[in-house]
Amino acid sequence: MAPPPRRLLLVLLGFLAAASLATLAAAVYEDQVGLADWHQKYIGKVKQAVYHTQKSGRRRVVVLTEENVIASLDLRSGDIFWRHVIEKNNPIDQLSLSAGKYVVTLSSGGSILRAWNLPDGQMIWETNIQTSTSSKSLLHVLSNSKVVKDNLVLVLAGQWIYAVSSIDGVISWGKEFTLDGLEIKQVVQSPENDIVYVVGIAGSSKLAVYQLNAKTGEIVKDAQESLPDGLCGEILLGSSNVLVALDETRSALFIVEFKGESISYNKVQISEFVQDFSGTVKLLPLMSNGIIALQSSSTVSLLKLKGMDGLEVIHSFDQPASVSDALTITEKYEAFAVVQHVGSQIEFIVKVTSDLTNEIIREKVDIDQHRGSVHKVFLNNYVRTDKSHGFRALVVMEDHSILLIQQGAVVWSREDGLASIVDVMASELPVEKDGVSVADVEHNLFEWLKGHVLKLKGTLMLASVDELAAIQALRVRSSEKNKMTRDHNGFRKLLIVLTKAGKVVALHTGDGRIIWSNLLPSLRASKSGEMPSALRIYQWQVPHHRVMRENPSILVVGRSGASSVAPGVLCVLDSYSGEELNSRSFDHSVAQIIPLTLKDSSEQRLHLIVDSNSNAHLYPRSLDALNSFISEMSNQYFYSVDIQKNAIRGYSLQKSCDFNSDDTYCFSTKLLWSIIFPSDAERISVSEARKMNEVVHTQAKIIADQDVMYKYLSKNLIFVATVSPNAAGEIGSAAPEEASLVAYLIDAVSGRILHRVTHHGAQGPVHAVVSENWVVYHYFNLRAHRFEIAVIEIYDQSRADNKDVLKLILGKHNLSAPMTSYSRPEVMVKSQSYFFTHSVKAMAVTQTAKGITSKQLLIGTIGDQVLALDKRFLDPRRSLNPTQQEKEEGIIPLTDSLPIIPQSYVTHTLQVEALRGIVSIPAKLESTTLVFTYGVDLFYTRLAPSRTYDSLTDEFSYALLLITIVALVAALFVTWIWSEKKELRDKWR
């Protein structure tokens, strides 16, 4: 007979275990922020930078970037003080400082002028300006405050010139020039009096110079002259009364002098004074004391004006080199900087305009090899401790990163290429090998030793402050979540991102640090000025049993030019080290890339690249790949969505190319089906397909009354939404009667329209996500004046009879019959729509390893946050009063709008500015998925849509469990001894 205390203890243990499991929570607690997630702020490629004046005493720089961001950066660390991400449809063209306390920006083609407070970035005022055309606009801040009290800001756009007070944004005067087709190109302020020179071009060859009174806007003098040849529009003011203009062919310069109302000019061929002149020429804005800079494709030349007669080359630098604007230090003392490449270093040269032969500074700076060439330089001066002038410069590199150079060293750098991510994929980390140190992967033996010496120093209290920081960094790196090896749960991965600049960067999911980066040579700008564009990134090789020892590799596909018919390029990179293993350029264009499920004998994944002539090319080009492809070729289909022609077409592949029959890796295509939308009624808004690597756990769904519904699971399902052309514009541009949205479900192999439904009074923008057997799409309902999210679920009716258990046992079912798209599917569709509060920027769905965990929709809201919404809320079977069984199944009573629970924001308090994409990557642990969100900022976190049911949380108290077990064992032992003793006593009685 068991002693009673044992049973009691068992009960107690059960309660304890239950209690410890019940503390799991869905949202993140405040102290959990940053444990599994990270957030990085970026600004993008800098196109303009303005330094704070010396007097303000703040070492900051205000920058304007190509991602439409204005930001104030700390010159000492590169940290962001403040930042504004302006919407893309309101592009900022110009940035300037006014009165030492305002940042003035001109945006939307010169129609909006804003002033921001310099220290904290608050907007002070905004002025709307009426301009005639959307031509290039100019912003000029009148510097001389002696003459004009108000600190006027001049805005020039097309034929208009405005003067706006920078204190309150009031337009003090505005003037339209009467000359037809005039476009203002340059404005210069006379240093002596309050006269402003305005230079413009009318038509292609007529030059006009106006002199205006800066106070009143009156034209004091004007002069016009027609030049014999056309102008290309680039004009620079060489000195106070000499202009330099580039002609139409970009091979000659006009030197124009204006005295009073007369204009005289002289034409000079560039080849006369520049040796080895080739390619296109640009004038660089560096003008003072009669010095101009000329950029051709091979050199950057500094020229000096010699009156009207011509120019003289003083210096010329080999490309790539960059020249900064002239910086006024004192009245007569102007400096500028040139940065050029010398071997693997860059050379930073500062010169004075008055004496070009002299150099103030010539420093060599070591930079990272994966930054490419110098694109822009912004020079700034400071006063050294010995009261002399020191110079530093902000250097913008080809990979969009920025560096601050001072005293021959890089003070800080920012990887701002990460603000323009084009594509993302995840890659596994290396497996931890027994016996071999992890250090083998990360750093060499020497660094490993150094680390140990450092740690030893730390324990012996000998370490300095710097060394302590280094030890801390080492600890962070070797901490569990930041290791460079694969973990059991699959949380540690590499996020490999492709940026617009053609740089591939690998980020660690643990803390977001950069593991490696590689600016791909084949995606760098060529000498001829072609700007290649990076397109996509794919998994190329995942080592498996046979080639286990090799590293996995990735494929990057791009175009060698901006146009869609430019020949493509392909690079294969090692995903552990980022080394380029292989690269080649195609002789065909890239219209579509289709990763196939086939692999060749070296585990390389087969890819089909379709060019603009609808020929398909197979990669990798190996006989082995070709053989495995040809055996499967009759079952390969693809489709293309042609937004211009408003059509979707499906193709199959045929042997041999049309134009080059020798090329056995080239296949021609045969048009199988087409769907053409009437362009007067519908325009394609969005097309979405299922993710290729999505895993579905079950093909059946058991509904409340013990009935079974079979999901229609086809990898070939595509969703297309069209909107009426009237409603393609902004919300409010169309009346509800003339707006409609049609949603299609199409089988991509046969072109069959499985479902087609019209939403009247609805309009785009449409965002959609397709997963398993459902589609969720977001649009605007003009009648209800609200956004809506609709869901379509599609079920297979042809399998609906497979409900009899006996039949299933006897094998009389069609569940294992092969699916073919050529059979007419019997589908049933359920749909429902719900109101939703937010406008949406991106939509995605969580993906898990086995697809068992319930799904959540990840919605990138207009507030640049990510909302996780349970798919259960978007169930078309929701009804007003669900029955008891339906409630047990988890059906939520029908509501008209979707709830937004504040705790379900994945990004908690953070914002992913200018959010563009959300990627969900399954972890090895079924309950968990990794979510990476990118825009100008990056955000990464781990999500468990159904909570972490398959693991204990981090807070789980292992100590308590251990103590309980020990106590229990001890108690058992004690009671056992007692009972034994008692028994013995009893026996002796």
Place this chain on the structure above:
Amino acid sequence: MAARRRSLLMLLPLLLSHFLSLAAAFQSDELLLHDDDEFEGTRVSSTPSPRPPSTPPVVSSRRRSADATQAAGASESNTAQFTLEHDLGAGLGFAPAGSFSARLKSSAHGSQTLTKLRFTRNELTEDEKNAFKKLLEEDSFYTIRLPSNVLDPTRNDYIYSSIKARCIPRDSLDEHIVIHMDGVNILAVNYGSVGGCQYPRPMKVPSKWTFNSYTILKTADQAPRTPSFVEQLIETESGLGEVMKPPEKSFWAKYWMYIIPLGLIVMNAVTAAANIPEEQAGGQGQAPAQRAPIAAPRRR
């Protein structure tokens, strides 16, 4: 059997629409209700047999007069014809294979729709039969195309659809054409076999070289409107609506979490209590034994 049931199902909306038009007989916009899937599943012989237009059911004099005026209007140019072309491979290109004729209906808004579609297949020539046999042998595609605009065939845009040729033959050649329309534009045509087409496609030559065609005209469905509960919410907020009371739970469902531990404790107490009397009983049993030293050894 299944096909018949389906065709019956297709007829259902037709009948329904007639029924509904009866209900709204005073409106002249019954044309809209005709917009539903209209089809004519005709078994077409090789010679086109003109069928009389199906007479609308006589429902009311008003209705009939409306139809009569419509018919008068229709007599001028309200039929549309377009051809189906097919490609039998072997570089022959597209050749006419049949023709569709349909009645054009214009609705009150000025938009036009097609109705009463009829399809006539041309007979296959000997060459075409041979080409088709070749397609069957190669297991390649049989492609058809239709003009994208019914009224304006000069626009030169075609809608294509294909199927593996081996899917079509049964006894004769069975085809099933679903035409997705938007007004007078053809969006898409889904061409397929009547039944399924199982994957290992066996080679089968039809005994009869005639086409059995089933055609269906489809237009877009209307999406259900988003439910709106604003009024109900206001009702509940103002206290007019009844507050749903949660159903009364049984005693066991309410208090099980107390009962079970209590039961355990009681059980423990009982077993403990049972042990104590036993011990006492044992003690009492032993006491006389001690008094009697020659007692038998205690059994336990």
